[in-house]
Structure formats: C-alpha cells, structure tokens
Amino acid sequence: MLDPHLLTLHTLTMKQLATAEELAGVSGQPATEVEAELEKAVADGAVMAARGKFMITPAGREQLDAAYPVVFGALRSDPAVAAAMDAFESGVNKQVLKVTTDWQTVEVGGERVANDHSDADHDAKVLDRLGRILDKLPAVLGPVEDPLVDRFVDRLGAALTRAESGETDYVSGVRVDSFHTVWFQMHEHLLRLTGREREE
Template identity: 80%
Template structure:
C-alpha cells in the first residue's frame, strides 16, 4: 500500500487543486504530515504550489503510475476485489449517474430541462434515492474496504454529505464548491480506479 508521502501525492489526483487541509480531509492524515509531504514533493518537482494550493505535476503523476502496480498488486490479484469492482461499476455507480441527471434536470413535456429546484417534493425524492444507494455501499465495497481503509473513509464522507443534503443544504447533492455527494463520489471512483488499475468507463 502507500506510505504517508505517497498517499499525499495520490490524494492530489483525486482532489486536483487543493490545500493541505482539504487533502487531509480526504485521507484522514494529520494536516502537519500532509504539509511536510507537500513541502518535500514541491522541492522534488512532483507537485506545483500556488497561493496555498497544490496540484500534482507531470513528474508526480509519473511517480504514481510507476508505483501503483506494485503497491496494489495483492489487491488487484484478489478475486473478491475484482467482483466488487464489477458490481460497483454496473450497479451503484450507474445508479448515481442516473440520480445526478435526475437532480440536475426534470422532464417537461417529454423534454429534459434544467431543474430549478422549485419542487421540494421532487428534490426530496432524489435525495431519498441517494440515501438508498448509500445504504448499499458498505456491502458492495466490503472487499475493497477490507484491503484499503481509505475506501471506508469515502463511504463516511458520502454519508456526511447526504446528512447535510437531507437537512436542507441541497448544495451537498451535487455542488462543486463543497464536498457534495457527487463530488466525493467522483473522488472515490477515481481512487477505486487507481487501486484496481482500471480506466474510467466512457
């Protein structure tokens, strides 16, 4: 698996442009450890820094691409992990994509138009659907979570976003300026793809 320095680099492939605090929230590492790893990575030329935010550079991506096959070799060779990833892609991931589309648009006269979120009952039903998907996740991802603790952390972060959405903070469904359900799901999916060596489905 990844050591703390490698995990910090890896988190930048999930969060893109981010602060040390935001990366620590992704990985669960102490902020001081993330800051130290970023400082070293910037000095090595693997990470780019600008005004308190950081971004993985080409050299950092090359390091990770070379690292993943060995770091995750045992996980990738586990049949239960392969089966879990198949179930994730064909099941809950497709369901989230459908629910996100239904959140962002509504059908009017046979056409899909942008959802203005004026129908609270419609929006509540969408959030309920996300809740049912989230309930399935621990079972679907159990083999992956057993091999990598960051998977379970993503499930918890999704739960936190869902709780806020259920409480009326609807930006936490798909907003891009907060750790919304959709945003965290995208990060988790990217993490799962890197763990298993797969490409993102078209």
C-alpha cells in the first residue's frame, strides 16, 4: 500500500486537476491528511497549486515511477493478477466502452445520433447491462487485492444507483462522479498498480 504522501500523488494521476476534497473522495483519505500532504508536495515541487486546485508535476510522477515497482512488486509478479488484468481488458472494460456508447447515442434510420433519453425502455436496458457488468467486476478483479479497488467498486455502485433513480448524468457525465468517470479512474489505478500501458 502506498504511504499517505504517495497515495495523494497517485490520486492526482487519476483526477489530473483537483481540490483536496475531491482527492479525498477518490482515495478515502481524510481531507485534512490530503491537505497536509499536498502542502508538502507543493513545497518539494511534486505538485503545482492553482486557485485551490492541484496538479502533479513531472517530479511527482518520477517519485511515483520509482515507488510503484517497490510497493507493488509482489502484485506485479503474480500470474493470477496478470490473468485478472487480461480478463478485465478483454472483457468488462470493452463492455463498459460499448455500453457507454449505447447510452450516449442511439441508432435511428441506420445512423447513430445523440441519445435524448426520451426512450425510457432503451435507457433501462443500458442501465441493466451496466449492472450486470458491475456484478461481475469483483470476481474478475478478485486476485488484485487492493483496498482502493474495493472503494472504486463501491463508487461505481453509488453512481449506478443515482443513474437508476433518474440522474442521467451519473452514467457518463464528466462533471460528476459518473460511472464512466469512476471507471476511467479505476482503470488508471489498475494500470499503475500492475505496470501496464493503456490500450489504444
């Protein structure tokens, strides 16, 4: 597990530009701890501050790149983890990308157009598919024993619950912790844990 300082830097790689409170929401750290670690990171040049938001610097990324192989060495050398990541990439990750497309667009006259969410039956089917993917996720990622992965699964469930209650932004909106946003963060976290590159 990353120490509080490195975890704060690590969380910034997933949020890009964020407040201390937003980072705490991702990592589960107390906001006061995140604020203290950000202060130290700004002082040593690992993080830049601008108008209450923070961004990791190349120096901060270098700190993480040096730490990951040490902290996650056992996980990276575990064949079960490698198999789990293969299954994740070829299975549920591709499914989420497809479902997100089907949420954002619909086929009309053989062409894809923006989904205006007037077809409740279509949207319900898409949400049901997301639910089935989420149900499979703990088993797929079971070998990746990491507390932050469990937190991501919980956040995905919270986003889906809000979407099912009619808050449509919580499927793929970029201004909220939508299913798609949290999934992207989780994917980035998994890649950094396992030392893999994002597939194009």
